[in-house]
Amino acid sequence: MQVTITVNGVPVTRDIEPRLLLVHFIRETPGLTGTHWGCDTSNCGACVVLMDDKPIKSCTQLAVMSEGHDIRTVESLEVDGRLDPVQQGFHEKHALQCGFCTPGMLMTSRALLDENPDPTDHDIRTAISGAICRCTGYQNIVAAVRWAAEHPAVEKQEV
Amino acid sequence: MQTPAPFEYERATSVEGAIASLERLGPEARIIAGGHSLLPMMKLRLANPEHLIDINDLDELSYIREEDGEIRIGALTRHVHLLQSELLRRWYPVFAEAETVIADPVVRNRGTIGGSLCQADAAEDLSAVCSAVKARAVIRGTAGERVVSMGKFHVGPYQTAVGAGEMLTEVRLPMRPGGGSAHEKVERRAGDFAIAASSAAVWIDGGVITDVGLALSAVGPITVHVTRAEELLRGKAPSEELFAAAGEIASADCSPTADGRGPVDYKRHLAGALTKRALRRATAGALRQEA
Ligand SMILES: Cc1cc2nc3c(=O)[nH]c(=O)nc-3n(C[C@H](O)[C@H](O)[C@H](O)COP(=O)(O)OP(=O)(O)OC[C@H]3O[C@@H](n4cnc5c(N)ncnc54)[C@H](O)[C@@H]3O)c2cc1C
Ligand code: FES
Ligand code: FES
Numbered sequence: 001m002q003v004t005i006t007v008n009g010v011p012v013t014r015d016i017e018p019r020l021l022l023v024h025f026i027r028e029t030p031g032l033t034g035t036h037w038g039c040d041t042s043n044c045g046a047c048v049v050l051m052d053d054k055p056i057k058s059c060t061q062l063a064v065m066s067e068g069h070d071i072r073t074v075e076s077l078e079v080d081g082r083l084d085p086v087q088q089g090f091h092e093k094h095a096l097q098c099g100f101c102t103p104g105m106l107m108t109s110r111a112l113l114d115e116n117p118d119p120t121d122h123d124i125r126t127a128i129s130g131a132i133c134r135c136t137g138y139q140n141i142v143a144a145v146r147w148a149a150e151h152p153a154v155e156k157q158e159v
Numbered sequence: 160m161q162t163p164a165p166f167e168y169e170r171a172t173s174v175e176g177a178i179a180s181l182e183r184l185g186p187e188a189r190i191i192a193g194g195h196s197l198l199p200m201m202k203l204r205l206a207n208p209e210h211l212i213d214i215n216d217l218d219e220l221s222y223i224r225e226e227d228g229e230i231r232i233g234a235l236t237r238h239v240h241l242l243q244s245e246l247l248r249r250w251y252p253v254f255a256e257a258e259t260v261i262a263d264p265v266v267r268n269r270g271t272i273g274g275s276l277c278q279a280d281a282a283e284d285l286s287a288v289c290s291a292v293k294a295r296a297v298i299r300g301t302a303g304e305r306v307v308s309m310g311k312f313h314v315g316p317y318q319t320a321v322g323a324g325e326m327l328t329e330v331r332l333p334m335r336p337g338g339g340s341a342h343e344k345v346e347r348r349a350g351d352f353a354i355a356a357s358s359a360a361v362w363i364d365g366g367v368i369t370d371v372g373l374a375l376s377a378v379g380p381i382t383v384h385v386t387r388a389e390e391l392l393r394g395k396a397p398s399e400e401l402f403a404a405a406g407e408i409a410s411a412d413c414s415p416t417a418d419g420r421g422p423v424d425y426k427r428h429l430a431g432a433l434t435k436r437a438l439r440r441a442t443a444g445a446l447r448q449e450a
Contacts, residue, residue, distance in 0.1 A: 001168070018168035018211070040161045041199060043350075048265055055265045060198050064168050065191070065213055108265060129349045130263025 003067045007032065008076040018064050023047045025063035026073060034074040034103050038132075045131025048104035049073050055111040057130075074103035077110065085148035086110050095144035097135035104131050109145045118149055163201035170213045174220065174299065174328060177212050182301055182324035184210045190326055191215075192235060193269035195262070196278040220273070220328060223247060230332040234273025238262070241272060241285075251292050251332060252444060253340035253358055257284045260342075263350040273327045276312065279319050282352040282377040286313060288342060290374035290382055291358035294332050300325035309374075309382075316380045337369070338362045339444025343433040344376070347420060353377040354420040355429035357409065359437035361397070363445040368392050373405070373438070377420070378413035378430050385409045385434065397442045406435035 004013045005022075007030050014029045023037045026049065035058060038046035042060040049058045050072040058071075077084035086109045089095065096102045105128060112119055112127040119127070124145045125138070133141060171177035181188050187209035191197055200206035214220065220235035223244045230250060232241070241247060242258035261284050262270065275285040276296065289296075290309040298305050298321050312320050321327055344356035356376035362369050371392045375383040388405040395401055410431030417423050 017165060019163045019165055021162065040202070042195060042266060045263075045265060054268045056269055057265055060195055060266075061269070062168070062191075062194065062198070062211075062213075064170075065194070065215060067170075127264055130265045 001064065003064055005063065005066050005069070005071060007071045008073060009070075016063055018062060020063045021059055022049070022061040022063045022066050022071070023058040025066075026058060026071065032073050032075050036100055036103050038100065043130075043132070044101070045104040045108065045128070046101055048107045048131065050107055050111055053111065053114065055108050072107070074106050077106060084110065085151050086113065086145065088151065089144035089147035090141075092147050093140045093144040095136060095140040101131060101133040101135075105133065105141055109141075109148065112145070113149055113152070117152060119145070121146070161202035163198065164204065164207050166201075166208055167210045168213065169210070170216055172216060174217060174326070177214055177217070178299060178301055178324060178326060180210075180212050181326065184212075186323055188212060190277075192271040192274040192277075193237065194274075195266055195270045196274055196280065214326075225334070228334055230334060232272055232330040232332070234271065234327045234329060236272050238267035238270045238272075238275075239264070242267065250334060250338070251288075251340050251360070253288050253292065253342045253360065253441075257288045257342040257344070257356075257358070260284065260344050260346065266350070272330055276330070277319055277321060277327055279313050279315075279317050279381065281316065281379055281381050281383075283382075284342065284344065284353065284356055284358075284376055286382040287356060287358040287374040287376040289330060290384055291360045291372035292332050292340060293360070293372050294330050296320075296327055297329035297331065298322075298325050299328045304328075306331070310384060313381050335362055335370075337364050337445055337449050339441040339446070339448060341437045341440035341444065343437040343440075345429050345433065352420075355413075355415070355426050355433060357430065357433035357437045359434065359441040361392075361438065361441040361445045363397070363442065363449050366396055368395055368397055368442075371438075373409065373434060375409060375413050375430050375434070378415040378426050380414070383409075383413045383430075385412055387412055388434070392438075397438075397446075399439075402435045402438045402442075405438055406431035409434035 036046035038044040047058040189208035220233040222233040247254045296312045340360040360372040373385040388408040415426035
């Protein structure tokens with residue numbers, strides 16, 4: 001069936017099987033492979049994207065269910081060569097090693113800061129509790145999100 | 160890669176339309192709400208519906224409101240909204256307590272109360288919560304509506320009273336003064352299903368327990384209603400000895416199986432300990448209401 005899904009502001013139309021998962025739609029059609037596909041079982045959080053500004057696990061959402069909704073992926077964070085504060089925070093605080101979990105972590109953190117611009121460490125840990133990182137031990141991820149919370153102006157001034 | 164087997168998809172635009180589709184398509188049609196139980200089952204071929212009816216556009220099924228002396232919760236209300244509701248927090252703190260330990264915030268953005276109850280998985284926290292607070296489920300079909308208690312709603316493992324051509328539309332909670340409630344859960348790691356969990360609701364009048372609801376998650380083939388303990392507690396003044404006795408009954412009357420989450424004796428021990436703790440805190444809440 002034919003669906004149109006808005007991905008990062010761009011409507012993407014494609015003929016798909018209803019069983020296609022949103023994560024594969026995003027990776028195949030607009031070819032945005034920043035959204036990672038990990039556990040396939042809604043446990044790891046690598047596939048998190050924003051749907052109407054709320055984080056969801058795109059491995060547990062049919063692409064057809066997203067028709068008429070706005071999807072934002074990690075590729076939307078950088079604007080005109082300027083990193084989003086969460087991206088900058090991950091850079092400053094060395095919040096990634098292999099980087100596999102990073103897209104999901106970034107989108108989950110972005111959504112947290114949009115809702116709660118000054119989260120405590122506990123708020124941050126709760127927000128990312130559905131995302132698994134095998135490398136960092138989370139400490140630096142929490143520090144990176146704190147950094148982003150403390151530097152929101154980076155984005156605001158320059159975009 | 161895990162992908163569901165092929166199926167036909169349609170998006171419902173009204174409750175009546177969803178029910179008409181269920182009736183027309185027969186037993187191979189299923190409703191999809193948050194999809195966080197159904198899609199994993201479909202990926203594993205544990206569920207193979209031929210038609211999915213997506214109810215996510217039915218905003219009229221997403222609400223938590225006070226009506227006719229009850230709290231009414233639409234079937235499509237998501238975990239995140241149950242967690243945030245002030246009305247629920249005031250009347251039944253057990254919902255917020257359970258919701259902070261159900262899955263993770265991202266899953267909670269999608270999963271619904273209707274899906275949780277209709278999944279009828281003994282490990283679902285909300286099934287125990289709804290049993291404890293004596294919720295009633297509103298089931299609608301082409302012939303009209305019926306309202307059933309949680310005891311009648313869950314008829315077996317993964318089986319509910321929702322029949323062919325019917326759907327769950329609402330969950331109703333009584334608004335009775337003098338109540339307190341609590342949920343106690345032990346899990347292996349953040350966001351996991353319970354090893355065991357206990358939900359308790361207690362109503363107190365004049366220092367005496369007038370009514371009580373007690374239910375357990377993950378320690379039987381379906382949600383365990385601890386009716387023998389409820390009978391013991393009703394009509395008595397709350398005390399530590401009484402809670403301990405109720406815990407012993409919970410421990411004895413559940414029927415856990417050994418699995419990756421733990422052996423039978425450990426789960427029985429948890430059922431007892433968690434029941435005692437839940438009762439203690441629910442009672443404290445009820446006494447605060449009474450004061
Ligand atoms: C990683 C992960 C961790 C989880 N951890 C927990 C946990 O700790 N505790 C817990 O309790 N749950 C947990 N869950 C389950 C979660 O609560 C699900 O959201 C819930 O079980 C199902 O809700 P849903 O809306 O996604 O239902 P769906 O998957 O859409 O549907 C489930 C079933 O209910 C039926 N259904 C749905 N709505 C209706 C309706 N209105 N009328 C009739 N039938 C209907 C569907 O046909 C299907 O058979 C977890 C899930 C995941 C993915
Ligand atoms: S791939 Fe979606 S949560 Fe792991
Ligand atoms: S950086 Fe490797 S999994 Fe997180």
